Amino acid sequence: xxxxxxxxxxxxxxxxxxxxxxxxxxxxxxxxxxxxxxxxxxxxxxxxxxxxxxxxxxxxxxxxxxxxxxxxxxxxxxxxxxxxxxxxxxxxxxxxxxxxxxxxxxxxxxxxxxxxxxxxxxxxxxxxxxxxxxxxxxxxxxxxxxxxxxxxxxxxxxxxxxxxxxxxxxxxxxxxxxxxxxxxxxxxxxxxxxxxxxxxxxxxxxxxxxxxxxxxxxxxxxx
Numbered sequence: 001x002x003x004x005x006x007x008x009x010x011x012x013x014x015x016x017x018x019x020x021x022x023x024x025x026x027x028x029x030x031x032x033x034x035x036x037x038x039x040x041x042x043x044x045x046x047x048x049x050x051x052x053x054x055x056x057x058x059x060x061x062x063x064x065x066x067x068x069x070x071x072x073x074x075x076x077x078x079x080x081x082x083x084x085x086x087x088x089x090x091x092x093x094x095x096x097x098x099x100x101x102x103x104x105x106x107x108x109x110x111x112x113x114x115x116x117x118x119x120x121x122x123x124x125x126x127x128x129x130x131x132x133x134x135x136x137x138x139x140x141x142x143x144x145x146x147x148x149x150x151x152x153x154x155x156x157x158x159x160x161x162x163x164x165x166x167x168x169x170x171x172x173x174x175x176x177x178x179x180x181x182x183x184x185x186x187x188x189x190x191x192x193x194x195x196x197x198x199x200x201x202x203x204x205x206x207x208x209x210x211x212x213x214x215x216x217x218x219x220x221x222x223x
Contacts, residue, residue: 001024001025002025003019003024003025003068003070004026004029004062004063004068004086004091005019005028005069005072006078006082008028008029008032008035013038015072016028016043016045020043027045028047028048029058030049036049048061051078052073052078052082055089063086063090066091067091068092068095069094069095070095070097071095074099076099076103076106079096079097079107080107083096084110086111087111094111094113096114138205146208147207148206149217151204151206151216151221152201152204153199153202154201155200155201156200159220159221160198160200162197164196164198168194172215172219173219174216176212177206177212177215178207178208179206181205182196182205183203
């Protein structure tokens with residue numbers, strides 16, 4: 001996948017590092033020369049000094065072959081302008097960071113496909129650390145509409161010995177929570193089937209939302 005990242009702050013820097021590690025073609029645009037040099041030195045990604053709100057800069061970055069652009073600049077006005085130009089250049093996926101919810105409609109009108117609400121992500125992470133310290137959020141999907149969580153079973157959990165089917169059919173387990181994977185202590189990763197029986201120290205990967213994960217993790221990890 002060919003990706004343009006507009007804005008190489010802390011988030012842009014980390015996203016660049018991960019995308020490059022996953023073998024994607026990444027071009028970073030930032031106004032600061034030293035930031036561009038740092039990105040290139042640390043990740044090997046192409047880094048262009050300039051403004052992502054300038055159509056010439058986006059064309060230099062390879063907009064015509066871009067699969068997705070991430071608008072991660074500090075100012076909403078810059079992200080909106082970048083999204084508008086990206087849309088006019090035919091970039092199919094436009095993802096933007098939203099700091100102020102008052103700009104959401106403007107983001108939508110500018111052509112942003114996916115909005116990442118930073119405040120929501122931070123609040124959900126804080127609440128998870130407080131309420132569910134044994135549960136770790138792995139990834140956010142669809143701009144926060146769902147998340148992937150990891151729950152590690154204690155040795156004497158009551159769910160040990162139950163099958164996935166039995167758990168899914170239990171009234172105490174939320175319907176809006178789906179098993180997506182199981183990591184074994186020995187290092188194996190399994191795609192769970194209905195007849196798989198949970199074992200001690202399994203790490204269960206679930207797709208859910210923050211409102212249901214507590215109920216699901218309480219059921220799985222209860223002693």
